Amino acid sequence: MSDRYRKGIETLEIMNKDAIKILMESLDDTAPDLANFVIKFAYGEVYTRKALDLKSREIATVAALTAMGNAPEQLKDHINGALNVGCSREEIVEVIIQMTLYAGFPAAINGIMAAKEVFKKLDEK
Numbered sequence: 001m002s003d004r005y006r007k008g009i010e011t012l013e014i015m016n017k018d019a020i021k022i023l024m025e026s027l028d029d030t031a032p033d034l035a036n037f038v039i040k041f042a043y044g045e046v047y048t049r050k051a052l053d054l055k056s057r058e059i060a061t062v063a064a065l066t067a068m069g070n071a072p073e074q075l076k077d078h079i080n081g082a083l084n085v086g087c088s089r090e091e092i093v094e095v096i097i098q099m100t101l102y103a104g105f106p107a108a109i110n111g112i113m114a115a116k117e118v119f120k121k122l123d124e125k
Contacts, residue, residue: 005036008044015047015054015081022077058082059095066096066111067103075111079118089119 012020020039027035047057058081065075082092096111 002040004040004044006044007048008039008042011043011047011054012039015043015058015084016077019077019081054085055082055087058085058087059091062087062092062111063095063099066099066107066114069103069107069110072110072114075114076118079115080122083118083122089115 009020023035023038024032047054052060058078061078062075062082065071065078079092083089092115093112096108096115099111100108
């Protein structure tokens with residue numbers, strides 16, 4: 001196991017343990033290398049850089065995915081990850097509301113619906 005892969009797995013375990021299994025299982029039969037690239041590069045290289053903490057990175061990621069508006073499953077994973085690294089529900093909602101200014105109301109409403117789904121699942125546990 002490479003150092004980048006190990007660091008990526010460690011970072012994912014902090015942010016969202018379930019995401020590792022889901023990522024690997026969803027890509028294993030078709031593109032296992034893509035899962036490895038995500039783990040090594042995104043989580044082993046970028047998320048482990050020192051200038052921002054994981055909370056700041058997840059706030060930025062939730063904002064970006066909300067603005068993009070085309071990655072609802074990844075948005076839910078990162079909302080969950082944001083909660084796991086110290087973001088409050090209120091902070092997540094505010095970040096998504098902020099996106100109305102830059103991505104429009106439809107993107108923000110879809111983001112809030114994703115957050116609502118994540119919050120509901122957590123409340124049911």
